[in-house]
Amino acid sequence: MPYGIRCFAEVIGRLREVGLEGVVIGSTIYALRLGLKEFEDDVDLFATNFSPISDEDMVYDVAERVGCQVGSSEWGTPRLECFVRSGCVVPVEFHENIYDFYIPPEMIEGAEALVVEGVEVKVIRVEDYILLKARAGRDQDLEDLGYISDLIRTGELKIDFELIKNRLNLFDEDDRKLITRRLTSVNMKI
Numbered sequence: 001m002p003y004g005i006r007c008f009a010e011v012i013g014r015l016r017e018v019g020l021e022g023v024v025i026g027s028t029i030y031a032l033r034l035g036l037k038e039f040e041d042d043v044d045l046f047a048t049n050f051s052p053i054s055d056e057d058m059v060y061d062v063a064e065r066v067g068c069q070v071g072s073s074e075w076g077t078p079r080l081e082c083f084v085r086s087g088c089v090v091p092v093e094f095h096e097n098i099y100d101f102y103i104p105p106e107m108i109e110g111a112e113a114l115v116v117e118g119v120e121v122k123v124i125r126v127e128d129y130i131l132l133k134a135r136a137g138r139d140q141d142l143e144d145l146g147y148i149s150d151l152i153r154t155g156e157l158k159i160d161f162e163l164i165k166n167r168l169n170l171f172d173e174d175d176r177k178l179i180t181r182r183l184t185s186v187n188m189k190i
Contacts, residue, residue, distance in 0.1 A: 003088040005037045009117035011082045011090040012043075014066045016119075020059075021049040023111040024123040025095065025103060025132070030148060032114060033126055034157060042079070042091040046108055046124075052077040052094035059094070068092070075101050103132060104170040127163045134182040135175055145186040152188070164190050 008028070015022075026044030050058060059078045063070045068080035073093040080092045095101060107128040114121050124132075130148060133141040151157035168176050168190065183190055 001089060002038050002040050003084075003090050004086075005039070006117050007084045007086060007088040007090050008039060008043065009119040009121070010084050011066075011092060012116070012121050013119040014082070015045075015062070015092070018062050018065055019049070020047070020062055022047045022094065022122070023108050024121060025129070026093075027129075027144065029123040029129050030126050030151075030157060032116065032121075032123065034151070042073075042093045044093050044095060046095045046103060048108065048122075052096055053098060103128075104167075106170055107132075107167070125163065126157070127159050128167055130159070130183070130188070131164060131167055131171075131179055134179040135171065137178070137182050142182065142186060145183070145188065149186045149188050161190055 022045035024043060025046045027041045028039060028043050031039055031041075052059060053076070056078065059080075060070055062068075063078075063080055066080075066082060068082040071079045071081065073079045073095070075095065075098065077096065077098075078094045080094075082090045082092055084090060095103075097103060103124075107124050110128070111122040111124050114123055126148075130145065133145050133148075148157065152159055168179060171179065180190065
């Protein structure tokens with residue numbers, strides 16, 4: 001169910017007020033860069049000051065204080081359904097580097113700070129998001145990359161291809177080849 005930018009900002013602000021910090025790593029980042037005011041996808045938040053797995057009790061406590069219900073993401077990490085006063089529901093999934101889910105620390109440390117409806121929101125760079133999507137390579141990831149490629153081609157989304165080339169070196173040789181091949185398949189040549 002769609003939710004607005006104000007609902008997004010309110011939930012991020014409320015989570016921060018109770019001590020949960022993180023960096024947005026999902027599709028919300030390019031939606032923000034495009035200036036969209038309504039979102040449909042979960043807010044994927046990479047936890048930076050707690051472990052979603054080890055600190056599960058804290059997540060339940062925070063969810064109760066903030067007005068969220070707790071479930072699980074496909075990775076087995078907490079997923080919150082946060083209810084906002086205006087009646088919208090914002091789904092938030094917490095992530096950390098576990099199992100096959102890996103984000104190089106440099107991407108998290110290099111996050112940009114945006115101000116959204118008066119709330120500071122840290123987001124990975126869209127260039128990093130592109131690399132992570134290519135590395136994951138699921139059908140939905142490749143579809144998303146095709147959409148982003150179209151946005152780049154039409155000039156609606158500006159990216160720094162030099163940054164992509166530099167960030168590619170954060171991955172091992174096999175991953176670099178795989179990422180490059182997948183980006184080429186969606187007409188993103190780096």
